[in-house]
Amino acid sequence: MEMQQQQMQQLMNQNQQMQQYQRNNDAIVRNLENQQQQHQQYLKNSIARIKNLETQLGQIAKQMDERQGGTFTTTTQTNPKEQNVVNNSHEECGRC
DSSP states (O other): OHHHHHHHHHHHHHHHHHHHHHHHHHHHHHHHHHHHHHHHHHHHHHHHHHHHHHHHHHHHHHHHHHSGGGOOSSOOOOOGGGSOEEOTTSOEESOO
């Protein structure tokens, strides 16, 4: 009789351990599913950002093509290195 009680107790312990394992496993699966959903949302957002950047780049390229002769609209300034310079002996030189 005592042997049956020990076996019954072991079975109950094993059953409790199995139930705890299942609860832990379910929690892990839920966590992984949440992470997967977060990754999918991040991927969707990244794709949308990339498409937006592609659109903006296309608009910039179109604007550059529409400029007259490919010139810029800003005024240019002479490079100061190309101007004449007066050295310490007060002599003017082209490129000192």
